Amino acid sequence: MSELPGLYAAHLARDRRRSAHTVRAYEATAVRLCAFLQAHWGAAVERAMLAKVSSADLRAFLAARRGEGGIGNASAARELSAVRGFLAFAVGEGTTPRLKGPRVKKGVPRPVSPDEAVALAEDVAEDAAEPWIGARDLAVLLLLYGAGLRVAEALALTGAILPLGATLSVTGKRDKTRIVPLLPQVRAAIEAYVALSPYGTARDAPLFRGAKGGPLSPRLVRLAVQRARVRLGLPDRTTPHALRHSFATHLLGRGADLRALQELLGHASLSSTQIYTQVDAAHLLDVYRNAHPRA
Structure with a gap:
C-alpha cells in the first residue's frame, strides 16, 4: 500500500502530464489519506479496501485536515479533488463516493495598470x-x-x-x-x-x-x-502572475476576442478566460462611480 501514492504520482507525471508542483501536492494528499484511513479503520489499508471508502470517510478526512491544518474552503476543495483522482487511479473510474465539495467563491484577477x-x-x-x-x-x-x-x-x-x-x-x-x-x-x-x-x-x-x-x-x-x-x-x-492577468485584462479592454485570448493564454477551457470579462465590467463600474455626478 505504501507504494501506491508513488505509483499515482508517476501516473500523473507520465500519463496526465501534470506539473511537478501538482504531482508533489497530489502525492502528498494520497499519503495523508492512506495514513488517515489506517488510523480511522484501525487496520492496514489494502488496495481492495479503497473501493469501500464512503462519503462519511471522506467527510471525516476533510474534517481532520481542517482541524490539523486550518485549511479553508479552497484548499479543502483541492484536497478533495486530489483524493478523487487517487481513488479513481487505485480502484477505477466511477467507483469513488459522491461528495459535494465545499463552495469556493471564484476570485476576480487583480490587474495592475x-x-x-x-x-x-x-x-x-x-x-x-x-x-x-x-x-x-x-x-x-x-x-x-x-x-x-x-x-x-x-x-x-x-x-x-x-x-x-x-x-x-x-x-x-x-x-x-x-x-x-x-x-x-x-x-x-x-x-x-x-x-x-x-x-x-x-x-x-x-x-x-x-x-x-x-x-x-x-x-x-x-x-x-x-x-x-x-x-x-x-x-x-x-x-509576477498579476502581470499575466494584466496582459489579458488590457487586451480584453481593447476589444480582443475571447476565443483569441483563450489561445494566447493557453487556457484549456473558455470558462478560465471568461473571468476576465468580470474584470473589465468591474473596471467600467469603477469609472462610472468615480466620474458620474450621481454615482
Whole structure:
C-alpha cells in the first residue's frame, strides 16, 4: 500500500502530464489519506479496501485536515479533488463516493495598470546586482506582461527560441504548445539580455540563468517583484502572475476576442478566460462611480 501514492504520482507525471508542483501536492494528499484511513479503520489499508471508502470517510478526512491544518474552503476543495483522482487511479473510474465539495467563491484577477507594469519591470532591473541580471529580469517580466506567459513558461524557455522572430512558441500546462506574438519591446529586451549574459545560449540550455549559471528560480523572480512593489508603493496583489492577468485584462479592454485570448493564454477551457470579462465590467463600474455626478 505504501507504494501506491508513488505509483499515482508517476501516473500523473507520465500519463496526465501534470506539473511537478501538482504531482508533489497530489502525492502528498494520497499519503495523508492512506495514513488517515489506517488510523480511522484501525487496520492496514489494502488496495481492495479503497473501493469501500464512503462519503462519511471522506467527510471525516476533510474534517481532520481542517482541524490539523486550518485549511479553508479552497484548499479543502483541492484536497478533495486530489483524493478523487487517487481513488479513481487505485480502484477505477466511477467507483469513488459522491461528495459535494465545499463552495469556493471564484476570485476576480487583480490587474495592475500598464504604467505600473512597466515601472515594476524597470525598477526590478535597476535594482539588480549586475547589468546582465538587470537585463534578464527586465526580459522575464516583459514576457509576462507583453506576451501573457506564466512564470514557469518563461523560465522554461531555452536557447532554441533564438534567433527571435515575430512570434514565440511556448509550452504550457500538460505540454500544450501555443504561438504568441512577440512585441518589438519584448524582443529587444530578450536580445539585450542575451548579448550581456555570461553563460551563452546553447539550444538545450535554459535561456534565463541564475547568478551561478543554473536555471533561474521562480522564487527569485517573486522576491525581486516583492521588493520592487514595496519601493514603488504598489499593492500586495502586484505579483509576477498579476502581470499575466494584466496582459489579458488590457487586451480584453481593447476589444480582443475571447476565443483569441483563450489561445494566447493557453487556457484549456473558455470558462478560465471568461473571468476576465468580470474584470473589465468591474473596471467600467469603477469609472462610472468615480466620474458620474450621481454615482
